[in-house]
Amino acid sequence: xxxxxxxxxxxxxxxxxxxxxxxxxxxxxxxxxxxxxxxxxxxxxxxxxxxxxxxxxxxxxxxxxxxxxxxxxxxxxxxxxxxxxxxxxxxxxxxxxxxxxxxxxxxxxxxx
Amino acid sequence: xxxxxxxxxxxxxxxxxxxxxxxxxxxxxxxxxxxxxxxxxxxxxxxxxxxxxxxxxxxxxxxxxxxxxxxxxxxxxxxxxxxxxxxxxxxxxxxxxxxxxxxxxxxxxxxxxxxx
Numbered sequence: 001x002x003x004x005x006x007x008x009x010x011x012x013x014x015x016x017x018x019x020x021x022x023x024x025x026x027x028x029x030x031x032x033x034x035x036x037x038x039x040x041x042x043x044x045x046x047x048x049x050x051x052x053x054x055x056x057x058x059x060x061x062x063x064x065x066x067x068x069x070x071x072x073x074x075x076x077x078x079x080x081x082x083x084x085x086x087x088x089x090x091x092x093x094x095x096x097x098x099x100x101x102x103x104x105x106x107x108x109x110x111x112x
Numbered sequence: 113x114x115x116x117x118x119x120x121x122x123x124x125x126x127x128x129x130x131x132x133x134x135x136x137x138x139x140x141x142x143x144x145x146x147x148x149x150x151x152x153x154x155x156x157x158x159x160x161x162x163x164x165x166x167x168x169x170x171x172x173x174x175x176x177x178x179x180x181x182x183x184x185x186x187x188x189x190x191x192x193x194x195x196x197x198x199x200x201x202x203x204x205x206x207x208x209x210x211x212x213x214x215x216x217x218x219x220x221x222x223x224x225x226x227x228x
Binding site: 004032041046051089091095098100101103105 | 221
C-alpha cells in the first residue's frame with residue numbers, strides 16, 4: 001500500500017545551520033505531496049506542497065522538490081532559526097482516495 | 113475563517129467509561145476527517161465525512177468507535193467502553209473539495225484522551 005517514510009529524529013541543529021529532513025514515499029499513482037508542521041501546543045498546519053513531479057513547494061524559507069525518479073520529497077532550509085523548532089510531517093494525498101497519509105514525523109530542535 | 117475547533121482539549125477517564133469529542137470545522141468545508149495520533153507517530157486516518165455522509169472508515173475504527181456529522185456541520189466522535197490503548201490525541205481536520213486549496217487539510221488542536 002501507499003506509505004511515507006521519514007528520517008528518524010530528533011534532529012538537533014545550531015541556529016543558521018542548513019537543514020535537510022528526508023522523506024521518501026511509496027505510491028501506486030501520482031499523489032500530491034505535502035509537508036505539515038506542528039509547533040509546540042498547536043495543531044498541524046500545512047507548510048508547503050507540490051502537486052506533480054518536478055514541482056517545488058516553498059514557504060517560510062523551506063523548500064521541497066517532488067522527485068518522481070527517486071520517490072522523494074526532502075525538506076530543506078538554508079538557515080534555520082530557533083522558531084523552526086517543531087515536528088515536521090511528510091504526507092501524500094490522492095484526490096481520488098480523499099485522505100492524506102502521514103509519515104511518522106521528525107522532531108527538529110534548534111539551539112541558539 | 114475561524115479555524116477548526118475541538119472540544120474538550122483534554123479528557124481523562126477511567127477504563128470502561130464512554131467519551132465523546134466534538135469538532136467544529138471551517139464553515140464552508142464540506143469534508144471532515146478524524147485522525148488519531150500517538151506519541152512519536154504521525155496521524156492515522158480514522159474516518160471522514162462528505163457533508164453528513166460517512167464515506168470511509170479505517171480498520172482502526174473498532175465497533176466501540178462511532179462518528180457522526182448529523183447536519184453536515186459539526187461532528188462527534190464517541191468511544192464506548194474505553195480501554196487504555198485508546199489513549200491518544202484525536203485530531204479533527206476539514207477541507208474544501210474545490211479551488212486551489214482543495215487538497216489542504218486544516219487541523220484543529222486536537223483532543224487528548226487519557227484512559228486510566
